[in-house]
Amino acid sequence: MTLLSLTGIESGPWITLLDGELPSEGDSIAVPIARLLEEGVSAFATAGALGAAVPTGTSFAELEEVVRSLTFVAIEFSAFGDGRGFSLAVRLRKDMGFKGEIRAVGPVMPDQAQFLLRSGFDSVEITDESRVGAFRVSLERFNEFYQTDYMGARSIAHARHGISQ
Amino acid sequence: MYAYDKFDRSLVDIRVAEFRDQVERRVKGDLTEEEFRPIRLMNGLYLQLHAYMLRVAVPYGTMSGDQMRRLAHIARKYDKGYGHFTTRQNIQFNWPKLSETPDILAELADVEMHAIQTSGNCIRNVTSDQFAGATADEIADPRPYAELLRQWSSFHPEFSFLPRKFKFAITGADQDRAAVKWHDIGLIVRKNDAGEIGFEVIVGGGMGRTPVIGKTIREFLPEKDFLSYQEAILRVYNEQGRRDNKYKARIKILVEAMGAEEFARQVEVEWEKIKDSHIDVPQEEVARIQAFFQPPELANQDATSAVTSEFAKKNFIFASWLQNNTNAHKVQGYVNITISLKPHGGIPGDASAEQMDLVAALSDEYSQSEIRVSHEQNLILPHVALKDLPAIWADLDEAGLGTANVGLLTDMIVCPGLDYCALANARSIPIAQAITKRFDDMKRLQDIGPIKVKMSGCINACGHHHAGHIGILGVDRKGQEMYQLLLGGSGAEDATKAAILGPGFDEHGIVDALEKVVAVYLGVREDGEEFLSTYRRIGAQVFKEAVYDAA
Helix, strand or coil: CEEEECCCCCCCCCEECCCCCCCCCCCEEEEEHHHHHHHCHHHHCCCCEEEEEEECCCCHHHHHHHHHHCCEEEEECCCCCCCHHHHHHHHHHHCCCCCCEEEEECCCCHHHHHHHHHHCCCEEEECCHHHHHHHHHHHCCCCCCCCCCCCCCCCHHHHCCCCCC | CCCCCHHHHHHHHHHHHHHHHHHHHHHHCCCCHHHHHHHHHCCCEEECCCCEEEEEECHHHEEEHHHHHHHHHHHHHHCCCEEEECCCCCEEECCCCHHHHHHHHHHHHHCCCECCCCCCCCECCCEECCCCCCECCECCCCHHHHHHHHHHHCCCCCCCCCCCCECEEEECECCCCCCHHHCCEEEEEEECCCCCEEEEEEECCECCCCCECCEEEEEEEEHHHHHHHHHHHHHHHHHHCCCCCHHHCCHHHHHHHHCHHHHHHHHHHHHHHHCCCCCCCCHHHHHHHHHCCCCCCCCCCCCCCHHHHHHHHHCHHHHHHHHHCEEEECCCCEEEEEECCCCCCCCCCEEEHHHHHHHHHHHHHHCCCEEEECCCCCEEEEEEEHHHHHHHHHHHHHCCCCCCCCCCCCCCEECCHHHCCCCCCCCCHHHHHHHHHHCCCHHHHHHHCCCCEEEECCCCCCCCHHHCCEEEEEEEECCEEEEEEEECCECCCCCECCEECCCCECCCHHHHHHHHHHHHHHHHCCCCCCHHHHHHHHCCHHHHHHHHHCC
């Protein structure tokens, strides 16, 4: 498994906590969102950095309850075609103003790299290491876009008229 | 019409390079078939019954003579010399080789065309009124807004993996020729009391196995908020649309389950958060795109043409063609011509490379090099002078394109059916051919008058049978192809769902049944009453008795 940064900012690995497992003090841990909501953020106060492992089916309202305590969020795709993960990332950035790391976990394709980046993801966990190159190529594919991205970066429509944000 | 700038050009060029790379990776095994599938679909490439099929976008049904010539060239070089125009105003090539599709896409990019998002679970080619910008009954040309949608929806980072496909239609006219109420999102250009342009927004329409007529969730959306509101709708759908069952994944199911009012409320909440945030383009960009769609400057013409009237007196087919295949233009002395791709005994929607070349040449000479495709699978030459009609018709007729049946019984929408399609249960084309042979007499067709017959070879309803005045649906009954008859649908501003009349028929019985329905209508219609009005007045029972009692 390889961790690829989409933004160029390197991030450290973390441990995804299994059911019933308790973190060692100071660890960076990703807690499944269901458990985090059930046990509360305070149950994991000893963690070095607290994150949530969030399946794409999670509603943004649930995430909103705990987002202020989180340093990072791992969005778990069930399949590459499960586009809910993109909206979750957009929500985290735009609606909740989340500044921490958002990582894509699960079977995403190299060809989705720019969609991930432009929806607000920082990094991807790549299970098949032979695909890292394809991810990198895809990440550089397009250089102008018809839409503003999650940060409000200018779109082609703005660039055409010399408008930048 | 719209012309690419360096940004548009660069995007389609990069897209071609990307797809070339993806095909190579698939061939090498670096991409699995499962992963390659959505990639090829989003580039218009389907795997059909016998071969690959490439669906090329004709954005909102408008193209130039040069673009049509390129389509003819592709039909000749990469296919079997013909193409098929579809209900989404696109064209399909039925026999391309996978290895050659990147080259085809490059040939298209060269004339500012593409196959981007003509398939897949993403936002598809936006459809519109085939007479947009050329019709007298229009508030505003809807195509600049369709172009805004095309750009906003192309490679949208958040909405490229939706629960299911997503189709927009937009019209600017009172008369709905784009079936907007049958789309995931239908838009009607409106003007408010202050004279400002905005849109009525209709969501949750659709055909398929669960036909639903869309519901208005906003009466007037201001022009400046056009895209942010669509983004709000798409976000609610992307998050909450069902992903566990592909037959329940369209937005219509979500809107029905939630209720249109609750859906509208959630969209408004979402929109409030994003409406003033640069999702919408600057006003200068709307103006830039609108400039491409300015009406052409047309020379002054008399309101009537002696040449044309005289020729019509001598030639009954031309007189019928004049009546059926032309409609009023904004400008006096001009009309829009609909070229029927429904020759009797032919394949509905098909055009040969030679026919495409002819249409391109005629467009250069008579219609400002502009051509339209209608969702009813015909071609249009807009802005044509009345006096030029005899010459144009003579050329068309010689090429097998002179059929005078537009809007009449044999001008059917027909899906490709089991002759091509991997999903179909029954053949459509032979039934259409049998119907056109049965109703081959122009005088009889003219007497029957305007009637819309629409046929699908399976419940996915690509042939719009739910919206037909008369609908025909092919089904599979224990290995036998059977056909159900539906009556009373409409795809226009008075949209209604057609209802199944009774038990189905075999391929011969369905043609007889259709004939009996027509006979009932001719027997009971009042003066000047069209088929749909008669059906609405008298109901299904009389038709039912005539079709089933005699059997």
